[in-house]
Amino acid sequence: MPIHDVEQITRSFYETLRREVVKGNPYLDQNEQKALQSHYPVMVNPARYPPELAATIYVSRRQHSVQAILDVPRSIVFDAGCGYGSESFLFAKLGATVLSVDRSFEQIAIARKRLRYYEELFEQKLDIHFVTADLNEYIPEMAELSLTWLASVLAAIRDQEAFLARVYQATRPEGRVILTDMNLWNPLFLVKEWGRRRRNQMDSPEFARSADFLAMVRRKGRKGARFFPSAHGAMIDDVQFFTPVTLSQLLRTVGFCQVTSTYSGFLPPPLFSPIGLMLERSLDKVPILRGMGYFYLVSGQK
Numbered sequence: 001m002p003i004h005d006v007e008q009i010t011r012s013f014y015e016t017l018r019r020e021v022v023k024g025n026p027y028l029d030q031n032e033q034k035a036l037q038s039h040y041p042v043m044v045n046p047a048r049y050p051p052e053l054a055a056t057i058y059v060s061r062r063q064h065s066v067q068a069i070l071d072v073p074r075s076i077v078f079d080a081g082c083g084y085g086s087e088s089f090l091f092a093k094l095g096a097t098v099l100s101v102d103r104s105f106e107q108i109a110i111a112r113k114r115l116r117y118y119e120e121l122f123e124q125k126l127d128i129h130f131v132t133a134d135l136n137e138y139i140p141e142m143a144e145l146s147l148t149w150l151a152s153v154l155a156a157i158r159d160q161e162a163f164l165a166r167v168y169q170a171t172r173p174e175g176r177v178i179l180t181d182m183n184l185w186n187p188l189f190l191v192k193e194w195g196r197r198r199r200n201q202m203d204s205p206e207f208a209r210s211a212d213f214l215a216m217v218r219r220k221g222r223k224g225a226r227f228f229p230s231a232h233g234a235m236i237d238d239v240q241f242f243t244p245v246t247l248s249q250l251l252r253t254v255g256f257c258q259v260t261s262t263y264s265g266f267l268p269p270p271l272f273s274p275i276g277l278m279l280e281r282s283l284d285k286v287p288i289l290r291g292m293g294y295f296y297l298v299s300g301q302k
Helices: 003-023 030-039 051-071 086-093 105-122 160-170 187-201 205-210 213-218 244-254 276-283
Strands: 076-080 097-102 128-132 145-151 171-182 226-229 235-238 257-264 295-301
Touching: 003 030, 003 051, 003 086, 003 105, 030 105, 051 086, 051 145, 051 171, 051 257, 051 295, 076 086, 076 160, 086 097, 086 105, 086 128, 086 145, 097 105, 105 128, 145 160, 160 171, 160 244, 187 205, 187 213, 205 226, 205 235, 244 257, 244 295
Parallel strands: 076 097, 076 145, 097 128, 145 171
Antiparallel strands: 171 295, 226 235, 257 295
């Protein structure tokens, strides 16, 4: 399918999702709707986040998965860390069987309620299997995966190589894994993450002793995310973010090949403005800046 068709499919779903988030889903109660809205602050604050720019960034981060599903008849998709299930509805609408897994019982419960809304809207049965499980130990229940989708998930996995190895074993030949998250090569995100960790050191002496920001950036001596108790009883996260280079290396280590990277969000949400869409499209064409997009998308093939 031509890429412009894929863009249109993805953009159309984004608009459908935005209407549900902003105007409401009749199958969710007030608290559930508020929880869904809190997950999509960009959608509910158009004055701060211009809708056209937000849609463009959303599409750029998901159109590759849409293309991968359309390229493979009878796709089986693993939506790892599916949250409230939004991308699962998109993937299933395309005809895929979707294994949707998240550790949050509350989010999976809302996703199951949302399923009825999307089946009625699309006028089709959506083949989605929702599972509540911890990805740190989870082994995919379906074999012959054609695509695994990880959106802002891998950074919080304790043993990232072991998890991706399980994904690799469950993936069919020529199947793909696609990951997207914030990019440590982006100076604004790098500074933001450094500041967050500095503040957390005051709440957790153990974190302060063990945290090594540069080791995290380089992924040196690290297996994945770590968690430490704070003085207030909550857990402080030492999540393992990636640059496209360190993530590409990890994918190759577990066996994936044909690893490629793309970028988007050259202006992060706090800097969105009416002229942002023009800047987004312009900066994407500058080679020296392209690799510093706020979000990366890294893809690998078995």
